[in-house]
Structure formats: structure tokens, C-alpha cells
Amino acid sequence: MNASLPLQRVKTALLDLLFPLRCFGCGSEGSLLCPSCSRTLPRLELPFCQRCGMPYTEGNLCPACLSYPLSIDGIRSVFLFKGTARQAVLQFKYRHLKAAAEPLGQLMADFLRSNPLTGEVIVPVPLHPRRLRRRGYNQASLLAIEVGRLSGLPVVEGALVRVRDTVSQARSASAAERRSNVHGAFECPQGLHGVKVLLIDDVCTTGATLDACAAALKAAGAASIWGLTTARETLSASSSATVENRGSDSIKYYVL
Ligand SMILES: [Zn+2]
Numbered sequence: 001m002n003a004s005l006p007l008q009r010v011k012t013a014l015l016d017l018l019f020p021l022r023c024f025g026c027g028s029e030g031s032l033l034c035p036s037c038s039r040t041l042p043r044l045e046l047p048f049c050q051r052c053g054m055p056y057t058e059g060n061l062c063p064a065c066l067s068y069p070l071s072i073d074g075i076r077s078v079f080l081f082k083g084t085a086r087q088a089v090l091q092f093k094y095r096h097l098k099a100a101a102e103p104l105g106q107l108m109a110d111f112l113r114s115n116p117l118t119g120e121v122i123v124p125v126p127l128h129p130r131r132l133r134r135r136g137y138n139q140a141s142l143l144a145i146e147v148g149r150l151s152g153l154p155v156v157e158g159a160l161v162r163v164r165d166t167v168s169q170a171r172s173a174s175a176a177e178r179r180s181n182v183h184g185a186f187e188c189p190q191g192l193h194g195v196k197v198l199l200i201d202d203v204c205t206t207g208a209t210l211d212a213c214a215a216a217l218k219a220a221g222a223a224s225i226w227g228l229t230t231a232r233e234t235l236s237a238s239s240s241a242t243v244e245n246r247g248s249d250s251i252k253y254y255v256l
């Protein structure tokens with residue numbers, strides 16, 4: 001298996017030469033997130049709902065969490081889904097920029113170091129097999145692998161399977177619509193009895209997807225489930241999910 005590693009390195013070096021990485025924020029060459037743009041990414045900071053992690057100023061729990069208690073123990077996100085963080089996630093997800101998993105996963109692992117969440121294994125939110133074939137990779141898995149590598153936590157691929165290919169969540173969908181859309185969409189075929197799980201995904205909007213995963217994990221006996229996502233989208237601040245061009249077409253990307 002390792003015999004392909006040198007070849008992969010040569011391939012990566014050649015691609016770097018042909019298509020130098022450019023910063024999501026400022027377009028400068030050399031990396032996908034330059035140190036300056038990395039420092040100024042829009043972090044999600046308090047106050048937020050202690051359960052679902054949504055920005056919220058009126059108390060510990062937002063109205064949605066008070067009226068509809070989640071199965072998941074809590075959700076945290078590193079960034080708000082806007083600006084450079086939004087660009088990075090969208091290009092990672094929809095433009096096959098798999099190399100983005102490394103800087104984004106590193107930022108998630110950094111977050112975990114300073115904001116520890118309960119979890120002894122990492123489980124990525126799965127894609128439905130049909131969608132996985134179409135995209136070629138599961139962005140949540142790539143993030144999970146990076147976070148696992150840096151945190152030392154084992155990644156359990158296949159702990160969850162998506163048994164229903166849910167329709168893409170419309171940006172206008174309410175929290176209730178999102179819940180019913182993903183209800184029963186996941187199953188946990190692997191025994192995770194008594195295991196503390198850290199779920200990983202790229203974006204959280206209402207928490208409905210992570211919560212549906214948590215319900216399946218809890219039914220399989222998991223002891224606790226926390227969710228960590230790169231970014232947090234809020235319904236009111238939502239907008240088109242298309243990848244924006246940043247003024248020029250200078251941002252290059254490649255598929256590895
Ligand atoms: Zn930059």
C-alpha cells in the first residue's frame with residue numbers, strides 16, 4: 001500500500017507546480033489559507049445556544065432546543081458560514097478541492113484542543129452511496145481523517161450509513177422541514193455500545209442532519225454524541241449555495 005506513496009508525492013509536487021495553491025481569502029500563492037486570512041476567519045464565538053451551537057443571545061438554550069430537544073448532546077462549529085470560511089467550505093464540497101481538507105481539518109483540530117468535546121472515536125456524517133459515487137469523495141470523511149490524525153482519535157468509517165438519499169435541503173426550509181427530511185435517513189450497523197462519539201461534518205445549518213445521525217447512534221447504544229462542524233450556517237443569513245468567484249478567476253484548484 002505504501003509503494004504508491006512516493007508516486008503520490010511526485011504527483012502532488014507536479015500539480016503544485018502546474019496549479020499553485022492560492023489562498024481562499026486573498027488569492028495569494030502558496031497555500032489555500034495564508035496565515036493572515038487564517039487569523040481573520042469569522043470564528044463562531046459566544047453567545048450561542050449551549051445545545052445546538054446556533055448564535056443566540058437570549059439565554060442558554062435557543063427556542064428550537066427548548067421546544068424540540070435534540071438527541072445529540074451538543075453541536076459546536078469553528079466558524080460562521082460566511083466570508084473566506086464559506087468560500088473554503090463551498091470549494092471543498094462542490095469544486096472537488098479535496099486539498100482543502102488539510103487546512104480545514106487542522107483548524108478543527110486546533111479548535112478541539114482549546115475547546116475539548118467529549119468523544120473517544122470520530123465518526124464522519126456519511127453521504128448516500130449514490131451521492132458518494134457522483135462526488136467521488138465524502139468531504140466529512142476527509143475532515144474526520146485529518147482531525148483524527150491530529151487529535152489521535154480513531155476514525156470509524158462505516159459506523160453510520162445513509163439509507164435514504166434525502167433531497168438537498170432547500171435554503172428556505174424551516175427547521176421542522178429539515179428534521180422530517182432527514183428523519184430515519186441514517187442507520188448504525190456497527191456496534192458502538194457505550195462508546196462516546198464525536199460526529200464530524202462540514203456545515204451545520206439547523207443541526208437536523210447531525211441530530212438524525214445522533215438518533216441512530218443512540219439507538220445503537222452510543223454513550224454520548226457531540227458534533228463538530230467546520231462552519232455554522234444560520235437560516236436567516238443563508239444564501240445561494242453556489243460557489244462564488246472572488247472578483248477574478250484567479251483561484252485555481254485541482255483534483256487529487
Ligand atoms: Zn490570504
Ligand SMILES: [Zn+2]
Binds near residue numbers: 051053054062
Ligand atoms: Zn439551540
